[in-house]
Amino acid sequence: xxxxxxxxxxxxxxxxxxxxxxxxxxxxxxxxxxxxxxxxxxxxxxxxxxxxxxxxxxxxxxxxxxxxxxxxxxxxxxxxxxxxxxxxxxxxxxxxxxxxxxxxxxxxxxxxxxxxxxxxxxxxxxxxxxxxxxxxxxxxxxxxxxxxxxxxxxxxxxxxxxxxxxxxxxxxxxxxxxxxxxxxxxxxxxxxxxxxxxxxxxxxxxxxxxxxxxxxxxxxxxxxxxxxxxxxxxxxxxxxxxxxxxxxxxxxxxxxxxxxxxxxxxxxxxxxxxxxxxxxxxxxxxxxxxxxxxxxxxxxxxxxxxxxxxxxxxxxxxxxxxxxxxxxxxxxxxxxxxxxxxxxxxxxxxxxxxxxxxxxxxxxxxxxxxxxxxxxxxxxxxxxxxxxxxxxxxxxxxxxxxxxxxxxxxxxxxxxxxxxxxxxxxxxxxxxxxxxxxxxxxxxxxxxxxxxxxxxxxxxxx
Amino acid sequence: xxxxxxxxxxxxxxxxxxxxxxxxxxxxxxxxxxxxxxxxxxxxxxxxxxxxxxxxxxxxxxxxxxxxxxxxxxxxxxxxxxxxxxxxxxxxxxxxxxxxxxxxxxxxxxxxxxxxxxxxxxxxxxxxxxxxxxxxxxxxxxxxxxxxxxxxxxxxxxxxxxxxxxxxxxxxxxxxxxxxxxxxxxxxxxxxxxxxxxxxxxxxxxxxxxxxxxxxxxxxxxxxxxxxxxxxxxxxxxxxxxxxxxxxxxxxxxxxxxxxxxxxxxxxxxxxxxxxxxxxxxxxxxxxxxxxxxxxxxxxxxxxxxxxxxxxxxxxxxxxxxxxxxxxxxxxxxxxxxxxxxxxxxxxxxxxxxxxxxxxxxxxxxxxxxxxxxxxxxxxxxxxxxxxxxxxxxxxxxxxxxxxxxxxxxxxxxxxxxxxxx
Numbered sequence: 001x002x003x004x005x006x007x008x009x010x011x012x013x014x015x016x017x018x019x020x021x022x023x024x025x026x027x028x029x030x031x032x033x034x035x036x037x038x039x040x041x042x043x044x045x046x047x048x049x050x051x052x053x054x055x056x057x058x059x060x061x062x063x064x065x066x067x068x069x070x071x072x073x074x075x076x077x078x079x080x081x082x083x084x085x086x087x088x089x090x091x092x093x094x095x096x097x098x099x100x101x102x103x104x105x106x107x108x109x110x111x112x113x114x115x116x117x118x119x120x121x122x123x124x125x126x127x128x129x130x131x132x133x134x135x136x137x138x139x140x141x142x143x144x145x146x147x148x149x150x151x152x153x154x155x156x157x158x159x160x161x162x163x164x165x166x167x168x169x170x171x172x173x174x175x176x177x178x179x180x181x182x183x184x185x186x187x188x189x190x191x192x193x194x195x196x197x198x199x200x201x202x203x204x205x206x207x208x209x210x211x212x213x214x215x216x217x218x219x220x221x222x223x224x225x226x227x228x229x230x231x232x233x234x235x236x237x238x239x240x241x242x243x244x245x246x247x248x249x250x251x252x253x254x255x256x257x258x259x260x261x262x263x264x265x266x267x268x269x270x271x272x273x274x275x276x277x278x279x280x281x282x283x284x285x286x287x288x289x290x291x292x293x294x295x296x297x298x299x300x301x302x303x304x305x306x307x308x309x310x311x312x313x314x315x316x317x318x319x320x321x322x323x324x325x326x327x328x329x330x331x332x333x334x335x336x337x338x339x340x341x342x343x344x345x346x347x348x349x350x351x352x353x354x355x356x357x358x359x360x361x362x363x364x365x366x367x368x369x370x371x372x373x374x375x376x377x378x379x380x381x382x383x384x385x386x387x388x389x390x391x392x393x394x395x396x397x398x399x400x401x402x403x404x405x406x407x408x409x410x411x412x413x414x415x416x417x418x419x420x421x422x423x424x425x426x427x428x429x430x431x432x433x434x435x436x437x438x439x440x441x442x443x444x445x446x447x448x449x450x451x452x453x454x455x456x457x458x459x460x461x462x
Numbered sequence: 463x464x465x466x467x468x469x470x471x472x473x474x475x476x477x478x479x480x481x482x483x484x485x486x487x488x489x490x491x492x493x494x495x496x497x498x499x500x501x502x503x504x505x506x507x508x509x510x511x512x513x514x515x516x517x518x519x520x521x522x523x524x525x526x527x528x529x530x531x532x533x534x535x536x537x538x539x540x541x542x543x544x545x546x547x548x549x550x551x552x553x554x555x556x557x558x559x560x561x562x563x564x565x566x567x568x569x570x571x572x573x574x575x576x577x578x579x580x581x582x583x584x585x586x587x588x589x590x591x592x593x594x595x596x597x598x599x600x601x602x603x604x605x606x607x608x609x610x611x612x613x614x615x616x617x618x619x620x621x622x623x624x625x626x627x628x629x630x631x632x633x634x635x636x637x638x639x640x641x642x643x644x645x646x647x648x649x650x651x652x653x654x655x656x657x658x659x660x661x662x663x664x665x666x667x668x669x670x671x672x673x674x675x676x677x678x679x680x681x682x683x684x685x686x687x688x689x690x691x692x693x694x695x696x697x698x699x700x701x702x703x704x705x706x707x708x709x710x711x712x713x714x715x716x717x718x719x720x721x722x723x724x725x726x727x728x729x730x731x732x733x734x735x736x737x738x739x740x741x742x743x744x745x746x747x748x749x750x751x752x753x754x755x756x757x758x759x760x761x762x763x764x765x766x767x768x769x770x771x772x773x774x775x776x777x778x779x780x781x782x783x784x785x786x787x788x789x790x791x792x793x794x795x796x797x798x799x800x801x802x803x804x805x806x807x808x809x810x811x812x813x814x815x816x817x818x819x820x821x822x823x824x825x826x827x828x829x830x831x832x833x834x835x836x837x838x839x840x841x842x843x844x845x846x847x848x849x850x851x852x853x854x855x856x857x858x859x860x861x862x863x864x865x866x867x868x869x870x871x872x873x874x875x876x877x878x879x880x881x882x883x884x
Contacts, residue, residue: 069732164780171690174683178707178754181747185718188725251491258488275495280866281502282808284837285859288844292852293505323498330495352470354477356484377713384715386811387837391844411717411811418724419814436721440714447713448706 003065006135010061010142014054017146021049024153032155040160048159051166053146057138064134072126076119084115099123189440192433199427200228205434207231211397211408213417213428228431230438232397236314236407240389241382243318243403244325248382249375251322252329259330260337261359272334279327287391290320295392307404312394315403321388328378336370336454337363369453376450380443386411410435506863510856513645516658517608518600519574520639521553523582525592535590544586546579550601557639558630569627575602575658577647600641605657605850607631611640622849648857652823653839657850660843662858664825668738668818668833669807675742675829676749676806681799683746684753685788688795691754692761693783712751719748720815728816735817736832744812749802756798760791765884793880800873804866810837836862 025045029035035042073096077085086092095116101107102120109117153159197205208229255275259268295316302309309315340363348358364371394406395416417432527533529552530544551571555561561570578601585599586592603611610621610631623631634640652664687708695701723744727733733740764787772782813819818834819842826833834842836858843855 066731160778164778167780168690168694171686171694174686175690175695175704177683177687177747177750178704178711181711181722181750182707184726184747185714185722188722189718192725251494254488254491255495258485258492262485262488271492271496274499275492278495278499280804280808280870282810282837282862282866284808284810284840284844285502285506285863288840288855288859289502289505291844292509323495323502326495326498354481356481357477359484380713380715384717386715386717387841390811391841411715414717414721415811415814418721419817419819433721433725436718440718443713443715443718444710447710450713451709 002131003061006061006138010054010057010138013057013139013142013146014050017053017142017149018046018050020146020150021153022046024150025159028153028155038155039158040163044159044163045153045157047163048157049146049149049153051163052149053142055166056145057142060141061134061138064130064137068130068134072123072130075126076123079122080119081115084113103127185440189433189437192430193437196427196430196434199430204228205230205431209399211413213413213431228427230410230435232399233408233410233413233435235399235401236393236397237383237409237411239401239403239407240314240318240321240393240409241379243315244321244382245375245379247319247322248325248329248378252326252378253333253371255326256330256333256337257359257364260334261355261363272331275330276327278323279331281324283324283385283387284391286320286324287387287389290316290388290392294320302404309404310394310406312392312406313404314393314407317389317392318403320392321382321385324385324388325378325381328381329374332374332377332454333367333371336367336374339370340366369456373450373454376446376453380446380450383446384411384439384443386415390415410439414439503863506856506859510853510858510860512612513648513850513853513857515612515642516645516647517603517611517640517642519603519634520598520600520641521550521557522596522598523549523553523601524596525549525582525586525594526552527594530593532586532593535586535593538587541583541587544583546582546586547576549582550574550578557634566626569624570630573604573607573627573630575604576656577602577659600643602647602658603640605848608658609850609853611635611642648854652825653821653834653842654823655821657846657848657854660851660854662836662839662861664822665834665836665839665858666861667826669835671738671826671829671833672741672745672813672835673803673807675739676745677799677803679743679746680749680753680802681795684750684799684802685757685795687750687754688757688761689783689788692758693779693787708751708754711747712755715811716748716809717811717815719744720812722747723812723816734830734832736820736822736834737830738818738826738833738835739829740816741813741818741835742829744816745806745809748809748812749806752802752805753795753799756801757791757795760794760798761787763794763884764790790882793876793882797873797877797881800869800876804869804873807869808837808862808866810841813838814841836865 022042022045025038025042026035029038029042032038038045076099077092077096086095098107098112099116099119100123102109102112102117103123109120112120205228209231210227210229211232212227255271259272263271291312295311295313298313298316298319299309299311344362344366345358348362349355353361389409389412393409393412395408395412396406397408397413398405400407414432414435417428417435526549529548530546532540532544534540551567554570554574555567558570561567581599581601606622607627610618610623610628613621618628621628631640647659648661650663651659651661654660691701691704695704723740727740727743728735768786768790769782772786773779777785813835819838820832820834821842822832822834824831840855840858840862843851843858
């Protein structure tokens with residue numbers, strides 16, 4: 001039976017278990033004089049039956065589906081004659097895909113040897129058997145679970161506690177998904193990175209001055225020394241992020257100060273959300289804007305004053321990215337500025353300071369840690385930003401700090417290395433994961449630091 | 463007058479000037495921010511509005527059985543292989559009988575979109591009695607001719623048409639045989655290499671399926687996680703660790719989630735590439751922190767007196783949460799979920815990693831059919847060399863922004879309408 005149909009059947013069984021559990025609980029309560037003589041409400045008895053019906057079956061179903069294919073493949077491969085069994089990993093996957101193609105009919109059985117055809121037949125029959133066995137096992141388990149729960153229904157059964165414990169456990173599982181995600185991210189980038197550093201030395205990656213991953217694809221250019229030096233990418237990323245911060249920090253900070261300290265409430269209630277719209281615009285829109293409007297504009301200006309500007313200049317991407325992160329700086333700064341106690345303002349103004357002096361000498365120093373945290377968060381946003389640089393910054397890994405030239409960034413390279421045709425094992429694709437690891441660690445460190453600063457500061461005035 | 467007062471007085475003018483300057487900086491900053499916003503929107507609208515209309519040309523079509531090579535219009539086989547292009551060509555050549563050179567004729571034919579032939583086939587299929595008849599039809603122009611007609615004087619000079627072609631198009635325009643119509647294909651078809659036939663329906667459907675998967679996963683999981691952390695979690699290291707993880711995940715670059723999807727879902731679990739299901743799962747992991755954080759805020763906002771009252775009446779902790787806290791916190795949770803969805807709807811980078819970046823003409827039929835999403839479609843079109851794709855891209859951006867604005871407005875309205883103040 002197909003998995004989808006099996007799931008449907010399971011849903012029906014669960015519904016049945018619920019209904020029967022409910023009926024049995026009510027029936028048991030009747031001779032005692034109503035449901036108030038039960039330990040729990042009939043709903044909980046019903047839920048308990050449904051859970052007993054669902055959970056064992058679902059767990060088995062999940063495990064079965066996760067592992068059956070690999071087990072079947074193993075069996076099929078081991079069933080082949082010894083001399084035909086491929087020794088290495090690549091040969092095995094090739095053989096498996098051939099067998100799979102024959103089994104699905106994409107490849108005619110006549111074009112391959114009789115052993116492969118036999119293996120394909122075996123694969124098909126094993127798959128059918130597995131699917132049938134799965135159906136039987138799941139249905140039997142569901143029925144047994146439901147029946148057992150149904151039999152156990154009694155006025156003294158603590159059904160509510162049991163159901164609630166299961167629910168609470170499920171809630172906890174959902175909460176731990178955050179940890180699982182982090183672990184998943186770490187593992188996915190770490191494993192591939194380790195494989196990458198097995199091919200390219202770590203020091204070469206971290207300190208190499210030349211980045212040209214394309215050359216490493218060709219087999220005749222063995223090892224392609226120096227082609228995976230990531231320094232140009234780091235410099236490019238930092239250059240574009242620095243331009244973005246140069247735009248965003250003053251604008252965002254001054255906007256926040258004005259909105260928090262000077263602006264009329266009406267102006268504030270309009271301007272603050274309007275600025276925050278900038279954060280809601282999808283990055284691909286900024287990328288389009290940077291590539292088609294800002295970059296040509298900058299190039300034209302450069303030509304007018306006699307400067308050679310690349311059509312994919314770092315400046316265009318940086319400027320637009322700066323606009324994107326203005327709201328990050330401004331709303332985080334706004335939060336910390338408004339959190340500075342009014343008494344400090346009043347004290348300073350009472351001593352005769354003007355408002356700007358109060359802001360510069362009293363509020364700003366008090367809010368500085370929080371503002372720094374906000375700027376760090378904005379910087380990590382800028383470093384990890386992808387679409388703007390993919391669309392507006394170049395692919396050429398120039399080692400330069402001239403904002404008018406084209407540079408490339410970590411994220412651009414990840415995207416270019418991993419989109420399009422690829423083999424998963426080449427140094428080229430693995431390099432993307434190594435870059436991803438660098439990106440993850442950098443932004444993680446910045447975020448932890450920023451959150452730490454912000455939290456520490458908040459406690460100060462609470 | 464004391465010495466100090468004198469000193470203060472002397473510097474007062476300077477200090478006031480500094481005050482005004484400081485204030486002006488603030489105003490300038492806000493103006494910069496807001497004008498960047500206006501510039502962005504103005505630029506997109508300025509570039510994109512023309513794509514909502516396209517030009518058609520009026521031609522007199524003869525469904526000539528000989529040219530069509532169709533004898534029986536009821537035979538689907540014959541219809542499929544009928545030479546409808548030939549009929550279109552004959553019609554435009556009839557309109558300009560003086561064009562005789564082979565090369566010129568080809569240039570003339572190039573003025574019409576290839577979709578014109580398909581339209582004729584559809585018409586003949588719907589009404590087989592048209593075979594051998596004549597009718598006057600409005601047919602779609604090719605994107606270059608369309609751009610030329612839409613352009614201003616200056617833009618017309620740069621159009622990708624030969625002088626001859628310009629003459630013909632101008633002739634048609636002067637004779638009133640061209641007209642501008644609402645661009646229906648933009649909303650009714652999938653991607654295409656021909657700008658005048660390309661539409662965003664495929665991408666919208668892909669986005670819808672992806673968002674459905676994301677919503678179905680992230681909303682219940684996010685709420686469950688928020689309930690656990692707010693109501694049940696003991697204060698210990700493990701809980702702290704979960705919280706640190708959630709806060710950090712909220713700030714992890716989105717492309718990292720794409721790497722996760724590629725390495726774990728595609729290579730390890732062997733899920734198919736380019737399908738909304740995987741896209742939805744990846745976006746779920748990405749938006750989950752947002753949903754959890756806002757749901758927790760909503761749960762926190764429910765006053766403890768509600769919980770105490772329910773407990774006082776004998777409800778268990780779980781009953782308190784499910785029967786009382788959850789319904790009261792629901793509006794806030796919904797708002798958070800909608801904002802998370804809006805964030806996911808605009809996301810591009812992680813989807814590039816899991817292969818939702820293919821050129822897909824067919825409309826997706828479900829979460830398991832290959833699809834692309836609206837932002838990725840924008841990215842793809844932005845990289846196309848044809849000039850007309852710029853307008854199309856901007857139009858797609860306008861549609862995307864309209865969706866986002868609608869979602870955010872909905873969130874704001876929900877918050878205003880449903881949220882209770884205690």
